[in-house]
Amino acid sequence: MSPESLARMSNMAIYSSMLVLVGAMFAFAASFAGGRRKPADVVVTTEVGAGGTAVITRTELSVVEPGRRAANIGISLSWLAFALLLAGVVLRGIWAERAPWGNMYEFSITAALSVLGVYLLANTRVDLRWLGLFVVIPVLLTLGVAVTVLYTEAAQLVPALKSYWLVIHVFAAIVCAGAFTLAAATAGLSLVRDRAEKRGNVEGFLSARIPDAERLRALTNKTLAFAFPLWTFAVVAGAIWAENAWGRYWGWDPKETWAFITWVVYAAYLHARSTAGWRGNKASIIAIAGWAAFLMNYFGVNFLASSLHSYAGVGS
Amino acid sequence: MSQLPPLSNTGFLRWIWRQLTSMKTALVLLFLLALASVPGSIYPQRGVDPIKVRDYIANNPSWGPTLDRFGFFEVYSSPWFSAIYLLLFISLIGCVVPRVGVHFRAMRSAPPAAPKLLDRLAGTRTFTTDKDPAEVLNVAANALRQRKWRVVMGPQGAASWVAAEKGYLRETGNLVFHLALLFVLVAIAIGGLFGWKGNVIVREGSSFSDTLTQYDAWGGGRYTDAQDLPPFSFTLDKFTVDFERGVAQRGAPRAFEAEMSYKTDPSAPSQRALVEVNEPLVIGGAKVFLVGHGYAPIVTVTDKFGVQIFNDAVPFLPQDGMFTSTGVVKIPDSTPRLGLQALFLPTAALDEIRGPHSTFPGPDDPALFMSAWKGDLGLDSGTPQSVYRIVTDKMSKIGLGQLKIGESWKLPDGSGTVTFVGFKRWASFQIASDPGKELALVFVTLSILGLSLSLFIRRRRVWVKVATLDGVTVIQLAGIMRTSTFDDEDIGALSEDLDGVEQALMAAEVIRGNLEEER
Numbered sequence: 032m033s034p035e036s037l038a039r040m041s042n043m044a045i046y047s048s049m050l051v052l053v054g055a056m057f058a059f060a061a062s063f064a065g066g067r068r069k070p071a072d073v074v075v076t077t078e079v080g081a082g083g084t085a086v087i088t089r090t091e092l093s094v095v096e097p098g099r100r101a102a103n104i105g106i107s108l109s110w111l112a113f114a115l116l117l118a119g120v121v122l123r124g125i126w127a128e129r130a131p132w133g134n135m136y137e138f139s140i141t142a143a144l145s146v147l148g149v150y151l152l153a154n155t156r157v158d159l160r161w162l163g164l165f166v167v168i169p170v171l172l173t174l175g176v177a178v179t180v181l182y183t184e185a186a187q188l189v190p191a192l193k194s195y196w197l198v199i200h201v202f203a204a205i206v207c208a209g210a211f212t213l214a215a216a217t218a219g220l221s222l223v224r225d226r227a228e229k230r231g232n233v234e235g236f237l238s239a240r241i242p243d244a245e246r247l248r249a250l251t252n253k254t255l256a257f258a259f260p261l262w263t264f265a266v267v268a269g270a271i272w273a274e275n276a277w278g279r280y281w282g283w284d285p286k287e288t289w290a291f292i293t294w295v296v297y298a299a300y301l302h303a304r305s306t307a308g309w310r311g312n313k314a315s316i317i318a319i320a321g322w323a324a325f326l327m328n329y330f331g332v333n334f335l336a337s338s339l340h341s342y343a344g345v346g347s
Numbered sequence: 348m349s350q351l352p353p354l355s356n357t358g359f360l361r362w363i364w365r366q367l368t369s370m371k372t373a374l375v376l377l378f379l380l381a382l383a384s385v386p387g388s389i390y391p392q393r394g395v396d397p398i399k400v401r402d403y404i405a406n407n408p409s410w411g412p413t414l415d416r417f418g419f420f421e422v423y424s425s426p427w428f429s430a431i432y433l434l435l436f437i438s439l440i441g442c443v444v445p446r447v448g449v450h451f452r453a454m455r456s457a458p459p460a461a462p463k464l465l466d467r468l469a470g471t472r473t474f475t476t477d478k479d480p481a482e483v484l485n486v487a488a489n490a491l492r493q494r495k496w497r498v499v500m501g502p503q504g505a506a507s508w509v510a511a512e513k514g515y516l517r518e519t520g521n522l523v524f525h526l527a528l529l530f531v532l533v534a535i536a537i538g539g540l541f542g543w544k545g546n547v548i549v550r551e552g553s554s555f556s557d558t559l560t561q562y563d564a565w566g567g568g569r570y571t572d573a574q575d576l577p578p579f580s581f582t583l584d585k586f587t588v589d590f591e592r593g594v595a596q597r598g599a600p601r602a603f604e605a606e607m608s609y610k611t612d613p614s615a616p617s618q619r620a621l622v623e624v625n626e627p628l629v630i631g632g633a634k635v636f637l638v639g640h641g642y643a644p645i646v647t648v649t650d651k652f653g654v655q656i657f658n659d660a661v662p663f664l665p666q667d668g669m670f671t672s673t674g675v676v677k678i679p680d681s682t683p684r685l686g687l688q689a690l691f692l693p694t695a696a697l698d699e700i701r702g703p704h705s706t707f708p709g710p711d712d713p714a715l716f717m718s719a720w721k722g723d724l725g726l727d728s729g730t731p732q733s734v735y736r737i738v739t740d741k742m743s744k745i746g747l748g749q750l751k752i753g754e755s756w757k758l759p760d761g762s763g764t765v766t767f768v769g770f771k772r773w774a775s776f777q778i779a780s781d782p783g784k785e786l787a788l789v790f791v792t793l794s795i796l797g798l799s800l801s802l803f804i805r806r807r808r809v810w811v812k813v814a815t816l817d818g819v820t821v822i823q824l825a826g827i828m829r830t831s832t833f834d835d836e837d838i839g840a841l842s843e844d845l846d847g848v849e850q851a852l853m854a855a856e857v858i859r860g861n862l863e864e865e866r
């Protein structure tokens with residue numbers, strides 16, 4: 032197959048994926064708007080008190096259950112979009128004859144793939160249909176920015192990027208992008224829901240349709256417990272790569288600095304969830320701050336700072 | 348920081364220590380660490396780019412020096428940054444070391460006896476049986492032991508219990524993680540104190556031997572012996588580069604290769620090696636990394652009598668991605684002394700806005716633009732001179748010239764002729780020895796393993812209680828999670844544990860099925 036047709040197919044797969052995602056977004060939105068009131072939902076939370084005894088709290092909350100049928104359509108469309116996006120990324124890699132992670136356009140489409148993939152996989156284990164709208168929107172935005180602002184023709188890599196550590200490092204970082212985004216979404220929703228619960232009124236349009244704050248916090252926690260060791264690994268793999276390429280494993284380059292800041296903020300999150308007085312909203316805010324640091328590293332450093340890592344390939 | 352500090356000296360010290368090793372302080376210190384790292388990504392850093400720092404201070408005379416005084420150009424070795432991470436690690440020691448002892452004792456002690464009332468625990472299950480209580484407990488205990496639980500049997504009798512606990516590795520992992528971080532810091536410190544690194548530019552066909560005087564720049568730690576560097580040497584035989592010629596990312600580098608021959612010490616046989624980006628040469632405990640490259644135009648100069656007074660390839664420094672390169676040629680053997688300030692363009696172009704510049708990094712159409720000076724080059728002043736700059740304060744300009752390869756320029760004042768013979772390439776190498784890096788890698792790996800244990804393993808307890816009431820033997824199963832995080836799936840994991848015991852009891856025909864289940 033000629034390179035041009037591979038390129039065209041890759042782009043076409045990505046555009047179709049966006050189209051399908053728009054459909055998924057409408058389905059999730061419809062599911063959200065057309066929710067049915069559920070009589071009562073029993074929430075059981077356990078907490079270890081003094082001396083290792085468990086304290087069980089049961090809370091009964093009336094919530095609106097987002098429409099099932101529309102949500103299922105949203106999930107199916109999301110899977111279709113995921114498959115198309117995966118095809119787009121893989122075709123891009125075949126076209127470029129390397130792992131498709133050589134510039135910001137490629138990072139972005141893979142990050143979008145990762146956000147969607149992490150969400151859909153998590154959804155097979157716990158019912159996360161209600162979260163769909165909050166995942167599909169950032170994925171669409173990322174893809175939109177990728178195809179309009181960041182698009183570059185495939186090109187070979189600069190020599191510093193020719194390393195299998197690159198593949199490992201970037202892969203881990205991109206999976207983390209998915210998990211961090213998901214965690215930021217659940218953390219943000221937990222703040223909304225928490226405020227409603229504290230006011231004693233969970234009937235608001237948004238807060239009635241999402242799980243209670245404690246469960247949202249648990250989801251955030253779970254996602255970040257998975258992502259933090261992976262991020263640690265990604266940073267270490269990056270350091271090994273840097274040692275091979277530049278002769279030092281850590282040089283406080285802006286990209287390295289922000290990777291470190293992201294790591295420290297998420298370490299603070301993991302501490303906060305077991306520090307008295309910090310487990311609730313404060314921990315959620317830290318989780319969002321960690322995501323902000325990650326985004327800063329991703330966009331801010333690539334565009335603003337002069338860095339050894341300036342291989343973004345934007346505008347050239 | 349709930350209570351006021353006590354007033355006595357030892358009381359006060361103990362209070363300080365307790366505050367320092369509290370989780371809240373660790374949290375605040377982590378925030379401070381993140382915050383303190385930010386300025387280093389905003390302001391240029393001496394360790395990364397000293398020239399940028401100099402320029403920054405020169406361009407911002409009002410606050411540049413103030414920022415400098417407070418260490419904003421050396422954030423990561425500044426007193427305030429060091430203070431934060433040292434406090435954090437002191438806090439870590441104070442926090443983690445006592446937990447090692449506590450955990451060690453916990454690992455060796457028996458799980459606690461069953462609480463009086465299991466009913467209050469989440470997921471309690473109740474069954475009845477006509478089997479002997481001791482037999483029931485034996486079956487349960489064996490099932491738990493098989494699943495690697497630590498099991499304790501209660502006293503013999505009609506009403507007794509089995510207590511079991513699992514997941515001690517969680518705390519072990521957490522301790523390993525924190526302690527390994529401490530040793531990563533130690534390994535970094537070892538690298539800083541005993542390591543060294545230097546940079547050198549080597550032209551094609553030239554050699555380098557590993558002594559201090561041969562480096563363009565060199566820095567070592569406090570305990571590095573600069574007189575005792577490994578005695579290797581190498582020659583850059585050939586340097587090949589390749590640039591993108593397609594439309595996308597035109598001019599971006601695609602491959603660098605340095606063909607080298609090297610000796611581990613002067614008497615050793617010569618060996619050959621190919622050094623590339625990402626493929627350093629490992630030699631004598633050090634690594635030789637290819638970090639950059641450029642052009643060295645070959646220039647000859649003859650004096651007014653036609654006698655050659657200069658013939659050399661002079662390394663020029665690239666100024667942009669297209670390798671518009673600047674450099675100087677100093678000719679000390681002429682009278683008066685001559686100096687050339689020059690621009691080397693691998694693919695020359697001239698326009699009104701940018702002046703002479705290069706449009707492609709490959710040598711498609713090389714040209715040399717220069718201004719010639721005569722007078723005092725400052726070579727006799729005794730102060731070290733940059734090989735990339737001429738101080739023209741005490742010199743006068745002779746004229747401007749422009750050459751293609753093979754062309755000559757007769758200086759307008761008749762003092763000589765400059766010929767642009769051709770060019771060589773040069774490669775720059777970073778040569779580094781970091782004796783701490785393997786140790787750092789070992790401990791970082793250990794810390795990731797510890798972290799994973801700490802985050803994925805759940806510490807939990809299970810009890811099986813048997814009591815005979817009115818001739819009926821009642822069995823109760825219950826458990827608790829001992830993790831302190833909000834994790835609603837923990838409950839699910841616990842019920843899987845209870846399922847396991849229940850199935851073992853069913854398999855031994857102790858119970859027939861679930862009579863009463865409460866979740």
Ligand code: HEM
Binds near residue numbers: 373801831
């Ligand atoms: C270099 C700084 C530190 C980093 C990067 C760090 C990182 C972490 C991380 C990622 C966790 C999560 C693992 C888990 O939940 O088991 C954790 C847990 C923990 N850390 Fe740290 N830590 C640091 C310093 C400290 C200090 C100074 C203390 C003492 C005040 C401390 C006490 C704890 C405790 C008690 C836990 C367990 C919390 C739990 O049971 O979930 N850490 N730490």
